[in-house]
Amino acid sequence: MKTKQSRDWEGVWVFGDYRNYFQNRVTLQLIAKGRQLARDLGTEVTVLVLGSQIHQYAMEYTAHGADAIMVVDHPNLKNYQVETYVRVVSQLVQNFRPEILLAGATAFGREFFPRLAKRMNTGLSADCVALEIDGSKRLLIQTTPAFGGDLLADIITPEHRPQMATVHPGVFEERIHDHEARARILYPEVDVQAEERVQLIRSKPDQSRKGGLEDADVVVVGGKGLGSKENFQMLFELARLLGGEVGATRPVILSGWAEENRLLGQTGKSVKPKLLITAGTSGAVQYTTGIQGAETIIAINRDPHAPILKMADLGLVGDAKTVLSLLLEKLRKRL
Amino acid sequence: MKSRESVVSAHHNYLVNQMLAPGFLIGNPVSKDEFYFLADVVLPGESEPKICSRLYDAHGGFILEMEAREIVQNPSGCLRQPFPGGYRIVTPSGESLLNVQTESFANGFLTRIQGKLYDQGGKLRIEPYYDAIQVHGEVGLWLKEPFRKK
Numbered sequence: 001m002k003t004k005q006s007r008d009w010e011g012v013w014v015f016g017d018y019r020n021y022f023q024n025r026v027t028l029q030l031i032a033k034g035r036q037l038a039r040d041l042g043t044e045v046t047v048l049v050l051g052s053q054i055h056q057y058a059m060e061y062t063a064h065g066a067d068a069i070m071v072v073d074h075p076n077l078k079n080y081q082v083e084t085y086v087r088v089v090s091q092l093v094q095n096f097r098p099e100i101l102l103a104g105a106t107a108f109g110r111e112f113f114p115r116l117a118k119r120m121n122t123g124l125s126a127d128c129v130a131l132e133i134d135g136s137k138r139l140l141i142q143t144t145p146a147f148g149g150d151l152l153a154d155i156i157t158p159e160h161r162p163q164m165a166t167v168h169p170g171v172f173e174e175r176i177h178d179h180e181a182r183a184r185i186l187y188p189e190v191d192v193q194a195e196e197r198v199q200l201i202r203s204k205p206d207q208s209r210k211g212g213l214e215d216a217d218v219v220v221v222g223g224k225g226l227g228s229k230e231n232f233q234m235l236f237e238l239a240r241l242l243g244g245e246v247g248a249t250r251p252v253i254l255s256g257w258a259e260e261n262r263l264l265g266q267t268g269k270s271v272k273p274k275l276l277i278t279a280g281t282s283g284a285v286q287y288t289t290g291i292q293g294a295e296t297i298i299a300i301n302r303d304p305h306a307p308i309l310k311m312a313d314l315g316l317v318g319d320a321k322t323v324l325s326l327l328l329e330k331l332r333k334r335l
Numbered sequence: 336m337k338s339r340e341s342v343v344s345a346h347h348n349y350l351v352n353q354m355l356a357p358g359f360l361i362g363n364p365v366s367k368d369e370f371y372f373l374a375d376v377v378l379p380g381e382s383e384p385k386i387c388s389r390l391y392d393a394h395g396g397f398i399l400e401m402e403a404r405e406i407v408q409n410p411s412g413c414l415r416q417p418f419p420g421g422y423r424i425v426t427p428s429g430e431s432l433l434n435v436q437t438e439s440f441a442n443g444f445l446t447r448i449q450g451k452l453y454d455q456g457g458k459l460r461i462e463p464y465y466d467a468i469q470v471h472g473e474v475g476l477w478l479k480e481p482f483r484k485k
Contacts, residue, residue, distance in 0.1 A: 055348070055355055056440040063345035063442060073353070095336040177442055179379045181345040182479065185355055188338040 001120050002160050009099040009161040012038040016049035017104045018057045026104030028064045028174035035065045040133040046070055052078035062183040065175045069185045074192040079200045082111055090119045091190050098162050100140050105166040113166050122160040127266050128167045129289050145285040170270025170293055218244025219273040224251040225280025231321045232257040241331045249287045265290035280320035283308030342479050347377035347444040350467035358478030370454030376481045384437055384446040395457040
């Protein structure tokens with residue numbers, strides 16, 4: 001929505017994406033970041049929660065730092081219907097006029113937010129890796145990988161509101177649960193008539209997503225630099241010996257060397273292990289956004305100028321297959 | 336766009352008028368012979384709801400007075416029947432007068448109250464609404480802190 005009076009728009013809103021709550025905690029992470037942005041702007045962070053019987057999420061978001069919770073609790077919102085959700089949220093945005101609107105870059109956020117941005121006639125920065133406030137102009141600086149991930153672009157939305165961004169899970173830290181917290185809670189009277197061009201027949205959890213990659217203390221990752229699917233298989237033995245899990249980059253997935261649920265990075269999972277070993281990966285931003293929470297990174301790459309070596313705590317310049325073979329040989333003897 | 340507003344606690348809330356609230360008061364708790372219903376604030380470390388009330392029947396006849404976990408005046412012989420997660424107050428004929436049930440979440444509690452409650456004039460003050468209650472007229476006081484009688 002184009003506006004010359006941007007001060008008419010105030011407040012930071014986070015969309016409460018609780019349907020992915022146990023798989024990623026991106027909503028809680030965004031509340032923490034949204035609170036910081038709101039403080040920089042001298043305003044409040046509000047979490048918008050849509051659904052049916054969603055009281056526990058209003059309480060959870062209160063405990064994690066929300067100043068206000070806006071609840072639309074209606075049986076028509078029990079199942080996610082993108083058209084209904086877009087219509088309801090656009091009514092709320094037009095009425096309450098938040099200057100910033102954030103959501104997780106989950107499967108849900110990626111479908112829902114572009115449609116909402118189109119409806120609101122405003123911009124959207126997808127998969128942001130950083131958010132800051134330009135205090136002098138009251139603008140949200142949205143940092144996101146651009147041009148194939150070769151550079152990070154700072155994007156602003158100077159003339160349209162709200163300023164919208166999706167953020168990858170794991171980029172920000174959530175606040176600790178405060179059971180003494182209180183928040184304002186609002187129940188707007190909004191038209192929740194469902195638009196059911198598509199009907200949900202049934203849903204069931206994707207069992208393949210139960211893997212412990214996100215929770216593993218040790219993660220070993222392979223890139224296309226490993227050269228072949230057979231060489232990539234060495235990572236599974238290494239992970240087994242170290243008690244860890246195996247991750248992969250996008251080129252590896254596209255080559256069919258590993259299942260898609262092992263994908264790390266901007267369009268995959270984010271991990272925060274104590275130790276991450278990355279072999280044959282160059283260090284493209286699309287990948288490194290998924291591993292930047294690792295405590296210690298050991299990188300193996302034959303190119304001494306590979307970006308991954310600048311990010312690593314310990315860099316080994318050499319052929320990944322050779323180094324992994326030597327490492328496995330040592331570990332087999334020790335364990 | 337109209338909107339209703341209250342305060343929500345991260346620890347424990349009651350569901351009233353389809354809204355979350357840490358506590359609320361209806362009626363006059365200071366008087367000795369008037370209807371009141373107090374759903375008091377539950378502090379961190381506690382999990383049981385604190386309901387105090389003086390209840391009347393549809394004709395304005397006094398039924399009972401209850402404080403927290405016990406019935407303190409009971410001329411009509413009602414019973415307090417506990418069950419997992421809550422309790423109910425039933426008349427000697429077995430009719431349920433009040434039902435209080437607390438749901439536990441990972442880090443919090445939500446109490447739902449059900450009942451049809453009248454004041455000393457026989458006027459309906461609270462009635463069931465979906466899975467909780469609807470208050471007739473204004474809620475006297477929305478509580479953010481535990482209630483203290485002045």
